Amino acid sequence: MNKEQLLEKAVEMRDNAYVPYSKFPVGAALLTKSGNVYTGCNIENAAFPVSLCAERVAIFKAVAEGETDFVELAVAADTGRPVPPCGSCRQVMSEFFKPETTIHLTNLHNQVKTVTMEELLPFSFQPHDLPKT
Numbered sequence: 001m002n003k004e005q006l007l008e009k010a011v012e013m014r015d016n017a018y019v020p021y022s023k024f025p026v027g028a029a030l031l032t033k034s035g036n037v038y039t040g041c042n043i044e045n046a047a048f049p050v051s052l053c054a055e056r057v058a059i060f061k062a063v064a065e066g067e068t069d070f071v072e073l074a075v076a077a078d079t080g081r082p083v084p085p086c087g088s089c090r091q092v093m094s095e096f097f098k099p100e101t102t103i104h105l106t107n108l109h110n111q112v113k114t115v116t117m118e119e120l121l122p123f124s125f126q127p128h129d130l131p132k133t
């Protein structure tokens with residue numbers, strides 16, 4: 001699966017978004033080292049704060065299936081610039097992605113911005129920052 005295919009999957013996944021409140025569908029597609037792709041869309045809830053972003057749905061689906069070795073992530077939304085992931089998703093990505101892992105951000109105008117994990121969330125809180133028990 002190449003970058004364009006991964007981006008296309010992210011765009012397609014917007015169709016599955018459950019967004020009755022924001023009406024802002026987001027799609028994500030995550031490629032693992034083993035070659036599998038885990039997709040995600042945002043899923044909202046009447047209790048607004050428990051809604052989940054597309055990026056975290058894709059990552060959590062993969063982790064739940066026992067996959068934690070990720071190659072790249074694509075995210076798509078109908079934004080004026082390539083969609084910037086929220087801070088919570090950046091933190092979750094930083095738990096699993098390497099600093100050099102690439103994240104492709106796009107919109108519906110074929111604009112693509114590719115950033116590394118380190119660029120997306122520099123100086124991130126990491127497991128090794130926790131005190132040793």
Ligand SMILES: O=c1ccn([C@H]2C[C@H](O)[C@@H](CO)O2)c(=O)[nH]1
Nearest residue numbers: 022024026042053054084085086
């Ligand atoms: O990168 C992003 C930004 C926002 N959202 C979702 C959260 C909420 O459902 C809606 C509006 O913020 O979009 C994502 O899924 N990913």
Ligand SMILES: [Zn+2]
Nearest residue numbers: 053085086089
């Ligand atoms: Zn998010």
